[in-house]
Amino acid sequence: MENYSKIIEQIYSDVKNMDDIGTVASYIPELAFVDANNFGVHLSTIKNQQIGFGNVYKKFSIQSISKILTLTLAYKLKGEKLWDRVDVEPSGNPFNSLLQLESDQGKPRNPFINAGAIVICDILISHLKNPKEDFLNFYKEVSNSQNLKYSEKVAQSEKKTGFRNIALCNFIKSFGNIKNDVNDVLDFYFYTCSIEMSCKELSNTFLFLANDNFTTTKNTPVLTISQAKRINAIMLTCGFYDESGEFAFRVGLPGKSGVGGGIIAVHPNKYCIAVWSPKLNKKGNSFKGMLFLEKFTSKTASSIF
Ligand code: GLN
Numbered sequence: 001m002e003n004y005s006k007i008i009e010q011i012y013s014d015v016k017n018m019d020d021i022g023t024v025a026s027y028i029p030e031l032a033f034v035d036a037n038n039f040g041v042h043l044s045t046i047k048n049q050q051i052g053f054g055n056v057y058k059k060f061s062i063q064s065i066s067k068i069l070t071l072t073l074a075y076k077l078k079g080e081k082l083w084d085r086v087d088v089e090p091s092g093n094p095f096n097s098l099l100q101l102e103s104d105q106g107k108p109r110n111p112f113i114n115a116g117a118i119v120i121c122d123i124l125i126s127h128l129k130n131p132k133e134d135f136l137n138f139y140k141e142v143s144n145s146q147n148l149k150y151s152e153k154v155a156q157s158e159k160k161t162g163f164r165n166i167a168l169c170n171f172i173k174s175f176g177n178i179k180n181d182v183n184d185v186l187d188f189y190f191y192t193c194s195i196e197m198s199c200k201e202l203s204n205t206f207l208f209l210a211n212d213n214f215t216t217t218k219n220t221p222v223l224t225i226s227q228a229k230r231i232n233a234i235m236l237t238c239g240f241y242d243e244s245g246e247f248a249f250r251v252g253l254p255g256k257s258g259v260g261g262g263i264i265a266v267h268p269n270k271y272c273i274a275v276w277s278p279k280l281n282k283k284g285n286s287f288k289g290m291l292f293l294e295k296f297t298s299k300t301a302s303s304i305f
Helices: 004-016 029-033 063-084 099-103 114-127 131-143 152-161 163-174 182-193 199-209 225-238 241-250 287-299
Strands: 040-045 050-054 255-257 262-267 271-276
Touching (some): 004 050, 004 287, 029 152, 050 199, 063 114, 063 131, 063 182, 063 225, 063 255, 063 262, 099 163, 114 131, 114 182, 131 182, 163 182, 199 225, 199 262, 199 271, 225 241, 225 255, 241 287, 262 287
Antiparallel strands (some): 040 050, 255 262, 262 271
């Protein structure tokens, strides 16, 4: 069995002492209050190893990492018909870009950019009786944790300043690819982004994407094998927006980032790892988080390639 603990401890302390050239996201005002020195790493393996260093129990705003579970639930509900509404191609554009929607006639390139996640939220609203409550319950079931909440403060802060997302939603609606009221869709989208989790909770939650049968730690099936493999494929090609190629090149794992500074990455059949460091690079991905993962998969020779 690999000695992950020693390796993680060493890389954690190396990266902690390095200069951070990133900046904390402030376009959502509430996110700017976070202490930028937070740094945590947690690994969960399918052989039940749990290894953490730094701020592993502290909850933070997971932001776009929640897009994995909104997609998971929509895929569960709609099956392959989902792809009539959202594509599976990398966008090569920033996460909040409006550019391609005009030429793509309102069909977002993938479910991990904001445009795609907003369409996924619209689909969920059409299927769920109480979208916020039902989604949170699904999340609790997958994560095997009752201790999950939306942050009112973060959701309201984004609602007041989310002009790009408001534009995206209205723009997509003009092409007919949003079926519900734009205010309801945006409200639900902002709440899904505001969920707070720790590195430990994240690595345990997304371990289902590494597990052979794609079940939760309680053995509940989340998706079919083919569906879960497809979600991993979209994470590899689209999980880091216009830095997805760079992440595959340097880290070599399917993963997903959020502007709260969190990243989760999955090694099918081995582990899920979560890293949190709030300062982001220019593409909106955690600077130290990516650096840590690059060193980790290099040292353990555990990329998927
Ligand atoms: N809530 C953020 C937004 O919509 C999520 C972006 C992200 O984490 N990349 O802008």
